[in-house]
Amino acid sequence: EPEVTQTPSHQVTQMGQEVILRCVPISNHLYFYWYRQILGQKVEFLVSFYNNEISEKSEIFDDQFSVERPDGSNFTLKIRSTKLEDSAMYFCASRESGLQETQYFGPGTRLLVL
């Protein structure tokens, strides 16, 4: 069964450093998402991406964040200058089409900012 994959599974970085989290969505999917889950808290929407542009973003997704689909298969989340509070599990998700379609989640990248 097709699945969303994410790399790396874990990343440790120093505050102020840039990180890029990578995702490979399911191949025929059209909508792509990033979510964040701070330890012990709920999963929060960050951004959605469709037709090579951001379709919606939350207030969490400030100028330090950016997303890109550089080559038609990867979907990346960049954090330009990481802060301690960026430490979280980051989930990528993709959906084929339509609001009722299932959103498939990747296994997540656990980011720790020191």
Add this chain to the structure above:
Amino acid sequence: AQSVTQLGSHVSVSEGALVLLRCNYSSSVPPYLFWYVQYPNQGLQLLLKYTTGATLVKGINGFEAEFKKSETSFHLTKPSAHMSDAAEYFCARGAGGFKTIFGAGTRLFVKA
């Protein structure tokens, strides 16, 4: 605002007992609803979803949920808990812009 409320951050049941995890949503229009399970240090796995049609939805691992529009609820149940059901469960809804809004989660503990 569209939201999802899960009643009880922690639920503890004995093995073999009924599992009931509560979820209510706020909306004037019936949304698409989902239950996800998250095992320790793993990602989110879809248990079941409600879109349209039959209000009793069956999912994987023996779980089911019933959509009740009059109560704006989508509670998750399983007749007999198993030790392997211990996990975090998230109720979620489809929202405008095709994103998903999650509840705060309910951690299920299963006692031997």
